Amino acid sequence: MLRQRLVDALGPDAVKTTPEDLAVYAFDAYTDGRLPSAVVLPSSAREVSAAVKIARDLDEPIVPRGAGTGLCGGAVPVEGGVVISFTRMNRILELDERNRRARVQSGVVNLDLSKHTARSGLFYAPDPSSQKISTIGGNIATNAGGPHCLSYGTTVNHVLALEVVDERGEIFVTSIDDAGYDLTAVLVGSEGTLGIVTSAWVRLLSLPESVRVWVVAFGEIEAASEAVSAIVGAGIVPTALEMMDSVITQAVEAAFGAGYPTDAAAVLLIENAGFEDDMDACEAAIRDIATRHGALSWRSARTAAERDALWAGRKGAAGATGRIAPNYYTQDVCVPRSKLPQALRAIEGAASEHHITVGNVFHAGDGNLHPLLMYDKRDLDQVAAVVETGNIILQSAIDLGGTISGEHGIGFEKRGAMTRVYSTADLATMARVRDVFDPRRALNPEKIFPSGSRCPEVSPP
Amino acid sequence: MLARCDADGNKVLVVGGDTLAGMGLPPERVDLILNTTALDKLLEYVPTDLTLSAQSGMAVQAITTLLAQHGQFVPFDAPRPQYATLGGTLAAGWLGPRRHLYGRVRDYVLGSTIVLADGSVARAGGIVVKNVAGYDMSRLYVGSFGTLGVLASVNLKTLAAPRQARVFLARLPEGTRARACDHVAARLAIRPAAAFWIEGFPNAVDGADGIDGRMLILLEGSDALLERATRDLRSTLGRAGVPETRVVDAGAREAFQRVVDAYVASLGERSVTYRFGSQPDDAERRAIAVRELATRHELRCETIVDVMNGDVVMRVSALDSRALGSVIETFDDALHDSEPRAQVIASAHPHRSSLRVWGEPPATIERMRELKRRFDPNNTLNAGRFVGGI
Numbered sequence: 001m002l003r004q005r006l007v008d009a010l011g012p013d014a015v016k017t018t019p020e021d022l023a024v025y026a027f028d029a030y031t032d033g034r035l036p037s038a039v040v041l042p043s044s045a046r047e048v049s050a051a052v053k054i055a056r057d058l059d060e061p062i063v064p065r066g067a068g069t070g071l072c073g074g075a076v077p078v079e080g081g082v083v084i085s086f087t088r089m090n091r092i093l094e095l096d097e098r099n100r101r102a103r104v105q106s107g108v109v110n111l112d113l114s115k116h117t118a119r120s121g122l123f124y125a126p127d128p129s130s131q132k133i134s135t136i137g138g139n140i141a142t143n144a145g146g147p148h149c150l151s152y153g154t155t156v157n158h159v160l161a162l163e164v165v166d167e168r169g170e171i172f173v174t175s176i177d178d179a180g181y182d183l184t185a186v187l188v189g190s191e192g193t194l195g196i197v198t199s200a201w202v203r204l205l206s207l208p209e210s211v212r213v214w215v216v217a218f219g220e221i222e223a224a225s226e227a228v229s230a231i232v233g234a235g236i237v238p239t240a241l242e243m244m245d246s247v248i249t250q251a252v253e254a255a256f257g258a259g260y261p262t263d264a265a266a267v268l269l270i271e272n273a274g275f276e277d278d279m280d281a282c283e284a285a286i287r288d289i290a291t292r293h294g295a296l297s298w299r300s301a302r303t304a305a306e307r308d309a310l311w312a313g314r315k316g317a318a319g320a321t322g323r324i325a326p327n328y329y330t331q332d333v334c335v336p337r338s339k340l341p342q343a344l345r346a347i348e349g350a351a352s353e354h355h356i357t358v359g360n361v362f363h364a365g366d367g368n369l370h371p372l373l374m375y376d377k378r379d380l381d382q383v384a385a386v387v388e389t390g391n392i393i394l395q396s397a398i399d400l401g402g403t404i405s406g407e408h409g410i411g412f413e414k415r416g417a418m419t420r421v422y423s424t425a426d427l428a429t430m431a432r433v434r435d436v437f438d439p440r441r442a443l444n445p446e447k448i449f450p451s452g453s454r455c456p457e458v459s460p461p
Numbered sequence: 462m463l464a465r466c467d468a469d470g471n472k473v474l475v476v477g478g479d480t481l482a483g484m485g486l487p488p489e490r491v492d493l494i495l496n497t498t499a500l501d502k503l504l505e506y507v508p509t510d511l512t513l514s515a516q517s518g519m520a521v522q523a524i525t526t527l528l529a530q531h532g533q534f535v536p537f538d539a540p541r542p543q544y545a546t547l548g549g550t551l552a553a554g555w556l557g558p559r560r561h562l563y564g565r566v567r568d569y570v571l572g573s574t575i576v577l578a579d580g581s582v583a584r585a586g587g588i589v590v591k592n593v594a595g596y597d598m599s600r601l602y603v604g605s606f607g608t609l610g611v612l613a614s615v616n617l618k619t620l621a622a623p624r625q626a627r628v629f630l631a632r633l634p635e636g637t638r639a640r641a642c643d644h645v646a647a648r649l650a651i652r653p654a655a656a657f658w659i660e661g662f663p664n665a666v667d668g669a670d671g672i673d674g675r676m677l678i679l680l681e682g683s684d685a686l687l688e689r690a691t692r693d694l695r696s697t698l699g700r701a702g703v704p705e706t707r708v709v710d711a712g713a714r715e716a717f718q719r720v721v722d723a724y725v726a727s728l729g730e731r732s733v734t735y736r737f738g739s740q741p742d743d744a745e746r747r748a749i750a751v752r753e754l755a756t757r758h759e760l761r762c763e764t765i766v767d768v769m770n771g772d773v774v775m776r777v778s779a780l781d782s783r784a785l786g787s788v789i790e791t792f793d794d795a796l797h798d799s800e801p802r803a804q805v806i807a808s809a810h811p812h813r814s815s816l817r818v819w820g821e822p823p824a825t826i827e828r829m830r831e832l833k834r835r836f837d838p839n840n841t842l843n844a845g846r847f848v849g850g851i
Contacts, residue, residue, distance in 0.1 A: 098647060099740045099771075143593045154591060156600070157568050176565075177738050178823035179804065180848040181609075181832060182554075185567065185600035189593050209650065233509030235532050235621030275651060277685040334589040336510045368591050406591035414594075421594055422584070429575075429583045430596045432835040436828055448595060 002038055002058050002082070009050040014041045014088075025065065025083045030073035030413055031329075031377070036063065039083040045163055045171050045198035048084060052196065053169035055082045061445045062167075064192040066106065066138025069130040071330065072411025074142065074191050078446045084196060086137050092116055093199065100204045101160055106137025106197050110144075113202075122204040125152035128407065129315040137197050143189030145407030147240040147271075147314070150365040154407065156188040158203040164195035167438045171198070186433060191409050192444035194437040208239075208273035212283060213301040213310055216290050217264035221245055221348075221360070224266035225340040227293035228364040232337050236285055240271040241365030247324070248317050248359040248372070255320035258313025259306060264296060268364065269314055271307075317361040318372060324357060325374035329386050333397030334368040334406030346396035347371045354385040368406035369397070395420070410448045418450055463611070464580025466493055467841045473578075475607040475843055477518065477549025480541040483725055483734070483807035484553055485606060486814050489845035495611065497548055504614060508533065511619045512571065512588050517548025517612040524617075533619040536563040540725045542718070548612040554604025558655040558721065559679075561769040567603040569617050575602055575610035578837040588616050601832075607843040608851050609836040623654070623681035626713040627691065631678075631698055631706040632671030633658075640701040641676055642745040646768040648697055651690040653769065654681040657720055658745060660752075661763025661776070665723040667709060667716050674764075676703075679717045723765065724774050725807040731785050732778035733816065734807035737800045739771040748773045751796060758792040760785075774806070786812050793817060822849035 006015045016022065016039040027033035037060055040051045055062050061081030068075050077083055086107035094103040097120045104113060110131040114123040127146035128134055134144070140162070145154045152158075161175035162184055172195075174183040187194055218224035224243055231241065244252070244267050249260040260267055268290070272282050287298055301307040313320075321328050335343045344360065347369070351358035357374040373389055375382040394404055394417060404410070404417045418427065427449065434441070434449075466473050471492035478498065500518035507513075508531040515524060522542040528534050538557025539545040556565060572586030575598075585598035602609060633641055638658065645656045659666055660674035668675045676698075680690045695706050709716045727734060739747050748766045755762035755777045765774040777792065779785040793816045796803055805818040823829075826849040833840075833851045845851075 096740075098742045143597070145591055149591070153564060153568055154593075156597065157564055172825055172828075174823075174825055177802070178825065179802065179819045180604075180823055180826060180829045180851070182567070182600050182604050183825055183828065185603075186596055186598070189597050194596075206652075229509060232511065235511075237621060275682075275686055275689075277689055278683050281683065281685070334591045336507065336512065336589060338507065338510050363591075366591050367589060401588055403587050403589050403592040403594050405593050406589070407593055409593050410595065418595060421587070425581050425583045426585065427595075428581075429577075429585070429598055429836075433596055433598075433601070433832065435835060436831045 002054070002060060005054045006038055006040055006051060009054060010040055010042060010047050014043070014047070025085065026077065028068040028070045028073060028075040030071060030076055030411065032073065033076050034078055034080065036077035036083045037080050039085055041085045041088045043088050045165060048165045048196060048198050049169045049171055051082060051084055052165055052167070056167065056169060056442065061442050062196070063444050064137070064141070064196045066135035066141070067109070067133045069134045070138065070142065070411060071408045072413040074409050074411035074447060076412055078412055086135060089198065095120065097122065101201055102204055103199060103201050104136050105199045106135060108136045110134050110136060110139055117204055118207065121207050123207050124158065124202060125149070125205050126155045126158055129318070136200060136202065140188050140197050140200060141191050142407065142409035145363070145368065147242050147363055150241055150363065151237050151239045152205065156185055159184060159188050159200055160203055161201040162187055162197050163199045164197055166195050167440065167442050191411065191447050193434060193447055194443065196443070210276040210279050211271065211273045211307065212279055213307045214270045214283070215260060215299045215301070215310065216268040216270065216295050217261045217297045218266045218268070218294060219264065219296055220294070221266040221344055222341050223294040224268055225344055225364065227290050227295065228268065229337050229340055230289045230293060231286055232365055234285065234289060236282065238270050238286065238365065239273040240269070242269040242314055243267070243360065243362055243364035244269070244314065244317060245360040247357065248321070248361045251320040251324055251359065252313040252317050254323055256309070256313045256316060258309045260310070260313060261297065269310060314361070321359055321372055321374060325376055327377045328372045328374050329390060330370050330372050331390055331393050332368070332370060332405045332408040333394060333402050334366065335397050335400045335402035337367045339400040339402070340364065340367055343369060343397060343400055343402070347393050350389045350392040350396070354389045356385055356389050366406065367402070412447055415446070415448060415450050418448070463576060463578060463841070467578045467580065467839050470839060471841065472844050473841050475611050477546035478520065478544035480539070480545040481549065481553045481555065481725065481806070483727060483805065485846040486818055487846070488843060497546055497611070500613065503527070512616065513619055514588065514614060514616045515547055516614050518546050521545045521547060521550055528619055529622060532622050534622040535566065535569050535617055535619055536560065537566055538721055540722045547615055551603045551615060552605060552607045552612060556772070558657070558767045558770060558772070562652060562654055563620065567600050570599045570603060570615060571618050572616035573599040573602055574613045576613050577610045578839065578841040582613070586616065590618050606847045608833055608847045611842070624683050625681065625687050627680045627687055628709040628713040628716040629678045629680070629694060629706050630668040630709060631676045631703050632669060633673035633675055633703060635672040637702040638673040639745055641698060641703050642766065642768045643742070644697045644701045645676065645678060646741045649693055651682070651686060651693060653678045655679040655717060656768045658766040658768055659720070659764065662723045662765070665726050666720050677716070677720060679713065720765065727807040727809050728778050730782035730809045730811065731780065732776050732808065733785070733789060733805055733810055733813070734774060734776040735796065735803045736772060736774045736806045737803040737820070739773060741768060741771040744768060744771040744773055747800065748775070750799060751775055754795055754799070755792065758788045758795070760788060760792060782810060785810055790815055797821065819848040
């Protein structure tokens, strides 16, 4: 019934229902998965709309999906239903160079957009590590970040307008220039629970005229994190300020030979992009602070190839840990920058207490940590230890005034933790928004909010 | 107090510094005025974290001054900042002219505390610069004009302030306007922090009009950058046929602020100021079209075009209030035929409420009404002031 109606509306090529096909869409980059009832691959907003109407008629939930790189189960069909995959909606529809914006379908791959706009001297700034595969639609759903959002801001700062299919299958458009409430901003980061984004106008920036990348080695993680706090605290905001510890750099060098020193306890990867006139002064200022905090070495990447290799190593870091352990689990906590040293100590403490190898690779300039906890999922004791370690790290971050997710999203995985940072009243305001856009909870159910949470019918006394 | 009003069916008007009182419609009914200016405390400022938390009644100027002491800023760019409150500026969704470079003020809001109509208090976001835990409710409250709740406090991220600022004035000879606007908007490698084409506003804004008006340009950055930017600006304007560009030596920031203040400066009851957005490459053309429309309605028209963002601000006026009143509604209709989104941002004229002060409501207005119903079911807060009768 479901299959037939979807095929009638979208054609047989766009509908998948065999078990082998469904299995592909049961998972994203989270640990668990579940088979959906069907998968559709629409080519237009109109087809998305048709699929939504059919799903609604047959009471099937809807799970939008970009490239499935999400780490928290945001694209996992936890209640089955119809997965709407945007793989085929990958066209760049308009490039408005003069006004620095582009209109793209949700399935456009993040890096592909910047490659395309580079010919016009423009780029799309949000650069999550998954950008070679992840899609603009997925980035919008999670309000994706990445190393360069330190200076350029996260996805929401670069979204100008959205075309959305709602839970009834109607298509509507929002723009940040609309009078009234900023629906565009509330849709960004809503993880597919308020509407299905089919295309977007996004902001583009001019490619910088000058780029410098430096690698700075430290003998202690603590010293490196203090240097980071000092740099940002001095009002210097480089375009990116990343940290990796020796567990990570050793894995990265073994995998890629990217050019990182492997004997340093911690390494900072710093990029500054901008005008040539400011480069020397900026470099001198950062170098001065790093030196005062005990930097062991300072190296400038001399060519574009060197820079690219360093970045490839950084962005491939998580994958490189495959040579240490078959599985990893990461948190995505974000703490105030001045609390970085304490946060790192808490991570180290929790990991060593539970005998878990941890590798830190993260957006130090933002205070956004990604401790990678290595384990083998076949060893149930290790699994338990990792879960407990992860829990301690999460709570430590909250205790330091931080948040439970800086950029990966809540998805399915972190729903339970929402009550650790938000009160009932806080969550109720979000439920009110959900009640307007998805009263039946048909859009990506069981994501973001603790299970069973709804706007309370009875007002508080 | 809010809970009691809500339960009793009373209507509450939320007021901050009253600097943007020219926006929106007058409230349907006012039983109680909630003035936020006493909620003016700084809650926490950690310069090394680049974060600041303050109560919503704190004056924008007070925040700006404090941040400047630590070489930081937030680009509010609000008119009359000594009176404008943090909460009010955010609630009104004020858009400043430096946003193409530094972002909108809403991009600086990390978290907020809001009091809902029923008296309950809710928090959104936090104090960290990256946060995707749940919906970004703070951004929904920004620009909501006090109709979803009353902002009690706001957490902001700050930015390192540019070292230097320089303002340039250029009188535009005949026939140079379009090219000058285009060149400044699109051909400068070091983009100005702000750039305006201005016609009129003789006492409010620096400089005198040439035949085609004048341009006021703000450059910000390090000393080294400013030297190059100055050379580029002069030669670029020269190529557009503008021979002379002079620097406003002292008080670049004050000169810039005078332009921002002019956005909402009204001529008593004899003027109405409209604002509409455009793409940067189209703004000048659309501004001229509206100016011609104003002339056809026998209205004087003064214009500020923010060429970097494409905003057009037009103050139309007549000799007196009666003369304005006799044509303004007809003009308003005609204006909205070509610029449906034009909003009124300043006016003391008694007929203001008969104008389309918010422009045409967006297609999503019904969803917005539903949001309002869920947050404020008794329509207690700022009833009738906002878009589409919200």
